[in-house]
Amino acid sequence: MVKAFVFIDALGWKQAERYGFLSDILPHRRAIEMQFGYSCTAIPTILTGERPSVHGHLAFYDYAPSKSPFKAMRLVAPFLKPRGFWQRGRVRGQLSKLVKRLYGFTGYFQLYGVPVERLPLLDYCEKTDLFVKGGLAPVKNLADVWSEKGMRHLISDWRLPESENFRIAAEAFRKGEIDRAFVYSAAFDAIQHDNVGRDEVLRPKVDAYAETIRGLHRALVEGGRPFELTVFSDHGMTPLRGTADAPAAIAKTGLAWGKDYASVIDSTMARFWWLADGAEAKVRTAFKDFKGHWLSEEEMQHHGVWREDRKFGDAIFLADPGIQFCPSDMGVKPLNGMHGYDPSDADSTACFLSTAPVPSDVRRVCDYFRAMA
Numbered sequence: 001m002v003k004a005f006v007f008i009d010a011l012g013w014k015q016a017e018r019y020g021f022l023s024d025i026l027p028h029r030r031a032i033e034m035q036f037g038y039s040c041t042a043i044p045t046i047l048t049g050e051r052p053s054v055h056g057h058l059a060f061y062d063y064a065p066s067k068s069p070f071k072a073m074r075l076v077a078p079f080l081k082p083r084g085f086w087q088r089g090r091v092r093g094q095l096s097k098l099v100k101r102l103y104g105f106t107g108y109f110q111l112y113g114v115p116v117e118r119l120p121l122l123d124y125c126e127k128t129d130l131f132v133k134g135g136l137a138p139v140k141n142l143a144d145v146w147s148e149k150g151m152r153h154l155i156s157d158w159r160l161p162e163s164e165n166f167r168i169a170a171e172a173f174r175k176g177e178i179d180r181a182f183v184y185s186a187a188f189d190a191i192q193h194d195n196v197g198r199d200e201v202l203r204p205k206v207d208a209y210a211e212t213i214r215g216l217h218r219a220l221v222e223g224g225r226p227f228e229l230t231v232f233s234d235h236g237m238t239p240l241r242g243t244a245d246a247p248a249a250i251a252k253t254g255l256a257w258g259k260d261y262a263s264v265i266d267s268t269m270a271r272f273w274w275l276a277d278g279a280e281a282k283v284r285t286a287f288k289d290f291k292g293h294w295l296s297e298e299e300m301q302h303h304g305v306w307r308e309d310r311k312f313g314d315a316i317f318l319a320d321p322g323i324q325f326c327p328s329d330m331g332v333k334p335l336n337g338m339h340g341y342d343p344s345d346a347d348s349t350a351c352f353l354s355t356a357p358v359p360s361d362v363r364r365v366c367d368y369f370r371a372m373a
Helices: 013-018 039-048 089-103 116-121 142-148 162-174 187-195 199-222 246-251 279-286 297-303 365-372
Strands: 002-008 028-032 061-063 122-124 153-155 180-185 227-232 242-244 261-265 269-274 292-294 315-319 323-325 350-354
Touching: 002 162, 002 199, 002 365, 013 028, 013 199, 013 350, 039 142, 039 365, 061 261, 116 122, 142 153, 153 162, 162 180, 162 199, 187 199, 199 227, 246 261, 246 279, 261 279, 269 279, 279 315, 315 323
Parallel strands: 002 180, 002 227, 153 180, 242 323
Antiparallel strands: 028 350, 061 122, 227 350, 261 269, 269 315, 292 315
């Protein structure tokens, strides 16, 4: 049996059903619980079947002075002034490319809005290409497992244009050169961030994806072998409903970053490491009027993000659906849509669409791996 798996980042269950996305050729459909976190959390989960507590990827940056690859940045940070200039999007983009080359990172890398002077105390999770053999070592990924099983397979190159990856996969199936394919499409995520809820923008893009995947379906038919075609996603997109200024609230406490506490403020969650007595109480008080809540240990375990080593933080504050931390270490402006909320948020629900019946045990994003491997 030939199997093709297409991963469309941010194609939520709501969008798939509203637009009747490929309902004729993919009649078997199920709403899927997203993995707590972001795409950088979901992708390792999809590729390994493990949750963040095992594969170690929750958000891009963690406080880890002993493991930071950026120690040499201590010498550079004092010269990166004025700060306003180095916070500009295009400047940060070019600086990110330079840092990636200097450190030899093969995975996706972005500085986003992280202050450069904090980098020597932070670790970055995606130093290597997650999609290739050994990319998530010591945890085995899809490339490892398919190779060990002797599967003739193709895992698309996320650096190439989406159209090229679909073309390569279709041609390989048409010629009978492969038995498995994993095609990753990331562009819809950015479109959703900017245009969530705007049918006049989203529908044409969804229709374009449908036409492209119909082309892949035709190639599978022309290949002449029995096949299954599956399209799945990692999450949906929640419209912006408000913002919270975490840096301003923390500044009023008088606490010093790197001395009293450390933090990474993501778009929807604020993660803290307590370095001095009394810091936790002051930060919790500063956050008392924010819409959201502090995760309990039980919630972290349920979401698969609890670790004894506190890699992801001593405490995590999760914003309510639609609330974005702004400014944050991800940027200075809110986006029209965001994901990374509680998986129970209806707008966050992912989808699994297939030519074949959906396996009964595929209910969460972490379950995709069994279906593929």
